[in-house]
Amino acid sequence: MSSIYLDHNATTALDQRVLESMLPWMQNQSGNPTSRHIFGRSARDAVEHARAQVAEACGAYASQVIFTASGTEANNFAVKGIAANQVGSQVLYSAIEHPCISRPAKALQQVGWLSSEIGVDANGVLNIAQLQQALETTTSVVSVMLANNETGVIQNMTEIAEISRKAGAFIHTDAVQGLGKIPVHFTDLNVHAMTISSHKIHGPQGAAALILDKRVDIQPLLHGGGQERGLRSGTENVAAIVGFGMACELAVANLADFNRHTQMLRDAFEHGLKLLNVTVFSGSARRIPNTSFFALEGIEGETLVTALDRKGFAVASGSACSSDSTEPSHVLLAMGIAPDLARGAVRVSFGAHNTLLQVTDFLTTLKNEILRLKQLTSIAA
Amino acid sequence: MSASIEMQVLKGSEHDLHPIYLDYSATTPVDPRVAAKMIPYITEHFGNPASRSHPYGWTAEKAVENAREEVAKLVNADPREIVWTSGATESNNLAIKGAANFYSAKGKHIITVTTEHKAVIDTVRELERQGFEATYLDPEPSGLLDLDKFKAAIRPDTVLASIMLVNNEIGVIQDITAIGNICRENGIIFHVDAAQATGKVHIDLEKLPVDLMSFSAHKTYGPKGVGALYVRRKPRIRIEAQMHGGGHERGMRSGTLATHQIVGMGEAFRIAREEMDEENIRIRRLRDKLLNGLQNIEEVYVNGDLEQRIPHNLNISFNYVEGESLIMAVKGIAVSSGSACTSASLEPSYVLRALGRSDELAHSSIRFSIGRFTTDEDVDYTISLMKGKIDKLRELSPLWEMFKDGVDLSKVEWAAH
Numbered sequence: 001m002s003s004i005y006l007d008h009n010a011t012t013a014l015d016q017r018v019l020e021s022m023l024p025w026m027q028n029q030s031g032n033p034t035s036r037h038i039f040g041r042s043a044r045d046a047v048e049h050a051r052a053q054v055a056e057a058c059g060a061y062a063s064q065v066i067f068t069a070s071g072t073e074a075n076n077f078a079v080k081g082i083a084a085n086q087v088g089s090q091v092l093y094s095a096i097e098h099p100c101i102s103r104p105a106k107a108l109q110q111v112g113w114l115s116s117e118i119g120v121d122a123n124g125v126l127n128i129a130q131l132q133q134a135l136e137t138t139t140s141v142v143s144v145m146l147a148n149n150e151t152g153v154i155q156n157m158t159e160i161a162e163i164s165r166k167a168g169a170f171i172h173t174d175a176v177q178g179l180g181k182i183p184v185h186f187t188d189l190n191v192h193a194m195t196i197s198s199h200k201i202h203g204p205q206g207a208a209a210l211i212l213d214k215r216v217d218i219q220p221l222l223h224g225g226g227q228e229r230g231l232r233s234g235t236e237n238v239a240a241i242v243g244f245g246m247a248c249e250l251a252v253a254n255l256a257d258f259n260r261h262t263q264m265l266r267d268a269f270e271h272g273l274k275l276l277n278v279t280v281f282s283g284s285a286r287r288i289p290n291t292s293f294f295a296l297e298g299i300e301g302e303t304l305v306t307a308l309d310r311k312g313f314a315v316a317s318g319s320a321c322s323s324d325s326t327e328p329s330h331v332l333l334a335m336g337i338a339p340d341l342a343r344g345a346v347r348v349s350f351g352a353h354n355t356l357l358q359v360t361d362f363l364t365t366l367k368n369e370i371l372r373l374k375q376l377t378s379i380a381a
Numbered sequence: 382m383s384a385s386i387e388m389q390v391l392k393g394s395e396h397d398l399h400p401i402y403l404d405y406s407a408t409t410p411v412d413p414r415v416a417a418k419m420i421p422y423i424t425e426h427f428g429n430p431a432s433r434s435h436p437y438g439w440t441a442e443k444a445v446e447n448a449r450e451e452v453a454k455l456v457n458a459d460p461r462e463i464v465w466t467s468g469a470t471e472s473n474n475l476a477i478k479g480a481a482n483f484y485s486a487k488g489k490h491i492i493t494v495t496t497e498h499k500a501v502i503d504t505v506r507e508l509e510r511q512g513f514e515a516t517y518l519d520p521e522p523s524g525l526l527d528l529d530k531f532k533a534a535i536r537p538d539t540v541l542a543s544i545m546l547v548n549n550e551i552g553v554i555q556d557i558t559a560i561g562n563i564c565r566e567n568g569i570i571f572h573v574d575a576a577q578a579t580g581k582v583h584i585d586l587e588k589l590p591v592d593l594m595s596f597s598a599h600k601t602y603g604p605k606g607v608g609a610l611y612v613r614r615k616p617r618i619r620i621e622a623q624m625h626g627g628g629h630e631r632g633m634r635s636g637t638l639a640t641h642q643i644v645g646m647g648e649a650f651r652i653a654r655e656e657m658d659e660e661n662i663r664i665r666r667l668r669d670k671l672l673n674g675l676q677n678i679e680e681v682y683v684n685g686d687l688e689q690r691i692p693h694n695l696n697i698s699f700n701y702v703e704g705e706s707l708i709m710a711v712k713g714i715a716v717s718s719g720s721a722c723t724s725a726s727l728e729p730s731y732v733l734r735a736l737g738r739s740d741e742l743a744h745s746s747i748r749f750s751i752g753r754f755t756t757d758e759d760v761d762y763t764i765s766l767m768k769g770k771i772d773k774l775r776e777l778s779p780l781w782e783m784f785k786d787g788v789d790l791s792k793v794e795w796a797a798h
Contacts, residue, residue, distance in 0.1 A: 005437065011429040011637070019423060026604065027416045032408035036708070037715035038400055040407070069467030069606060072626040072636035100626030100635055107625060199637065204423055206467070206606045206639030221623065223507050224470040224500030233500060234470035235408065235599060237606025240639065305435075314435035 003312040004358050008200075009149050009177060009291060009349035010316055014243070015202040021246040022204065025239035033236045034225065043238050050245025057248035058175070058196055059185030060211045066228045067209050067241055071176045071197035072100040074210040077221045077232070078172045078193045079104040079143060083113065084219035086140040090114040092169070093143045094126050094155075095334035101143050101174060117334075118144075123285040124153040124335050126160065135167035142169045146178040146189070150331045150347055151282040152291030154182060161190040170216055176200055176208075180251030181258065181288040192216045196248075198240065203247025207240035254352060262290035262350045265359050269348065272363040276370060279341060281332065290351065295337075295344035299373050304346055307369045313362050316347045396713035396766075401759045404715050405600075405693060405752030406549055406577060411645065412602035412753065418648040419604065422641035430638050441640040448647025452596065452609055455650040456575075456584040459614060464630045465638055468608040469576035470500040471623075472595035473543075475610055475634065476572045477504045479620030480593060481513060481541050484570060488538030489513045492531070492569075494545070495735040496520055501543050501574055514538075522737050523686035524553035531560060535567050545574040546594075547581060550732040550748055551685030552694025554582060561590030570618065576600055576608070580653030581661065581691045586611060592618045598642070602753060603649030607642035610634075660753060665692035667751050667760050674764030678771055680784070684733055684746060695749040696733075699767075701781040702774045704729070704744030710770040714763050716747050 005013070024030075025046065031039025033047050048062070055062040068074045079101060083091060091105045095117045102117070109115045116134055119127045126144060135142075142164040147154045157173055164171040172193040178184045180201035186194050193216060197208040212218065212231075224233030251258075270280055270292055281293040295301065301317035308315055328342035348362075402410070411419075422444060428437025430445045446460070453460040466472045481491060493505050495517045505515045516534045520526050526544065542564055547554050557573055564571040575584060576597040586594065594611040598604055612618055612633065626635030672695055675681055680700035699707060708718055718730070729743035738746075749763070775781040783790060 003436065007435065007437070010438075014423045019420075022423075023420075026411055026419065027413065028410065030408070030410065031402075031404070031715070032599075035404060035407045035715070035717055037404065037712075037717070038398075039402060039404065039715050069471070069639070070636035073467070073624055076624045076626070076635075098626065099628070100624075103625035103635075199429075199639075204639065204641065205429075205637055206642050222470055222474045222500075223503035224473065224498070226499065226503075233474075233503070234468045235597075235605055237467070237604075237642075239604060240606050240642070309435045314437055 003314050006315045006348045008351040011199045012202045018203055018243045018246045022239045022243040025242050046242050047236050050241045053245035053249045057252045059187050064211050065209050066231050071195050071208045074195040074208050075100040075174055076104050077210055081218040082141050082170050083108055085217040088112045090137050090139040091141045092116055092118055092134050092139055095119050096148050096331040097145055120334050122335055124151045124282045125285055126155050139169040143172040145174040147288045149177045151293045152287035153282045154286045157189045186211050198244035198247055201247045201251040204240045204243040206237050207244035258352050259289050265350045266292050269359050290349050292348045295341050297341050299344050301345045311365045400713050400715040402715045403749045404717050406750035407717055408599050409602045409752055411604055415603055415645045415648045419641040419645040422644045430640055444644050448643045451647035451651045455654045456586050458586040458611055462611050462614050464610045464633045466608045466610055467606055469595045469597035472608045472610040473500040473574055474504050475623050476593040477543055478623055480570045481508050482621040483619045484540050488540040490536050490539040491515045492534050492542040494518050496548055496732045497545055519735050524551050524736055525686055526555055528559055539569050541570045543572040547577040547691050549577045551696045552691045553685045554689045565590050580657050598646035598649055601649050601653050604642045604645040607646045661692055664751050667755055668692050668695055671760045693751050698742040698746040699771055701778050702745045707745055713766050716749055718747055
């Protein structure tokens with residue numbers, strides 16, 4: 001496959017060093033971490049080493065790290081698990097959350113909870129006044145993502161956490177898109193719970209974590225053998241967890257370089273976009289440095305993405321999870337973007353291995369494809 | 382037995398540091414063919430299978446679908462009936478909570494067995510907290526479920542039964558066909574935990590009256606962190622999703638799929654399908670050899686039925702030996718006492734207690750589980766190790782001395798200290 005990968009917010013390639021850390025656990029006779037013999041104990045040691053690496057990378061204590069199989073699981077766990085041990089009240093979440101927050105939050109309505117969305121402004125930044133107003137009703141859980149997967153917008157989490165705490169609510173943040181791209185420090189963010197995931201930071205798919213303040217009373221999502229302090233049963237995915245630990249260590253070590261490099265690529269890219277008369281979303285907001293989300297009126301994002309793919313550039317039209325559907329991005333609609341323009345949205349997300357040459361090549365291709373598609377649409381019209 | 386093996390045992394041997402692995406029921410090593418197939422999917426083909434817009438995603442999706450077919454083939458199901466999960470624990474949770482909640486209008490009573498895996502028992506307990514009622518049936522001393530007792534437990538509001546195919550500790554095989562037929566007659570959804578069964582017994586879901594079945598990869602030479610749930614299409618069984626999000630797996634289970642792990646599970650199940658019959662013959666021979674060797678020791682008891690049992694498992698209690706010191710003494714082999722998932726606690730195995738074994742016998746039990754890479758030498762070594770260590774431990778045991786002197790220990794009244 002020779003295409004240029006510009007879809008790092010969907011998933012990332014495994015780092016060679018991560019692979020090397022995993023291989024012994026994939027290839028050799030490795031035990032079940034719960035077993036007490038040497039095979040089990042060495043698997044346990046590996047899991048605990050990874051737990052320390054993960055904790056170190058996100059400013060948490062090892063004892064606050066609960067491994068799960070995916071970010072989706074960690075988010076479901078946070079919302080449902082915290083709510084399950086609270087007397088039915090209200091759950092609040094931003095209008096730009098991933099469905100794995102909004103859907104379990106909405107599902108709480110079936111058991112008598114209030115469940116409300118907090119809106120964002122035209123840039124995709126959370127409406128703090130609306131949050132404050134909503135918190136006047138007794139609220140148990142607030143969940144706001146640290147960085148948005150589509151626009152890349154970074155929320156002011158410390159402020160959101162402070163307001164939520166003052167109102168007596170537990171505050172959770174989905175930091176999946178933040179880790180490895182901006183400094184993520186659990187204690188400083190002042191949240192009760194935080195989701196991070198491995199495959200977005202050049203780690204393997206199949207490992208993620210909920211970082212949890214131990215004072216939070218939470219109900220497990222999975223019951224059974226009592227692994228992860230009884231909070232997440234199921235045999236630990238040792239190889240993936242080991243890879244996640246290594247990926248965390250590397251992500252933090254590479255953070256400054258990543259920031260500088262992808263920021264430079266995006267600046268160059270968005271500078272080029274200006275000449276193409278496209279709309280860049282959230283351009284004036286604080287964003288993670290690698291993400292650019294833009295649209296062209298009159299050209300379907302899906303069409304453009306497919307055309308770009310034929311030319312060897314892998315980009316996304318919305319979040320991968322919902323790219324089955326042709327609905328316009330719920331994030332853009334929440335920002336008040338007209339549905340017609342939103343349908344044209346294309347997301348480019350750079351990684352550490354992309355080069356400036358790839359950006360200029362991509363811009364050339366993009367320009368040509370836009371021209372070609374415009375001609376086609378004008379003929380059709 | 383060869384002299385060299387005897388020497389090894391006497392020396393305390395290299396196996397104290399590199400024990401022989403006889404704990405295949407806790408987890409299996411990844412088959413090298415499986416690992417080889419997985420690696421390209423974490424390196425060059427790393428796409429997100431839900432990415433529909435570029436070949437990185439398509440390649441991953443195709444691999445996921447091929448693996449789904451392999452999993453379906455091993456159990457003679459339709460690939461569309463296979464839902465990926467992160468492991469058997471999640472499959473069991475999804476099946477039991479998912480079906481119980483979806484069909485709760487029909488009734489709120491669940492039947493299961495006391496020897497089920499914790500992932501089933503604890504899930505049912507959780508449903509009890511949410512207002513369901515449950516009956517936990519004790520099996521017969523053989524470990525098998527009495528069908529009449531099962532029938533008697535059925536109530537008009539029984540909505541779900543969950544009974545495992547192969548027990549993780551004692552390896553006994555339940556009569557799933559008979560139990561399933563009773564469920565069908567009574568309109569009960571039937572879930573089967575088959576985590577310990579794949580690659581060991583034939584499973585034909587076209588014929589078996591089973592509605593939901595849980596699978597694990599890492600018990601069948603695949604990777605940890607991936608499993609599957611079979612959800613019958615005809616007649617169609619519905620479950621309530623336990624994890625919401627991007628709507629993966631037709632809405633039944635959201636979350637990005639770990640492509641390389643799924644690929645690994647597919648390859649592991651393909652190998653199981655193709656090699657199971659031959660492998661079982663070889664493993665049965667090794668198990669019988671181990672059994673014959675250990676049965677020469679006095680006062681040993683096999684736990685669970687020997688006929689209705691997978692050939693891979695031997696669970697034996699060594700009477701008049703203290704459980705903890707037994708485990709300490711047999712460092713040359715990696716085995717477990719009780720299931721791996723509960724071996725962090727010193728409580729005697731709840732499975733053996735459910736069979737009516739005394740605490741002492743349950744404590745002094747060892748589960749030997751044999752697998753693909755076990756050799757004749759491993760078995761020879763194990764037999765001689767066990768013989769030597771049991772003799773030594775019994776030399777130190779006052780109970781053994783009393784037993785040898787003909788004292789009936791069950792009638793002794795112990796003075797409290």
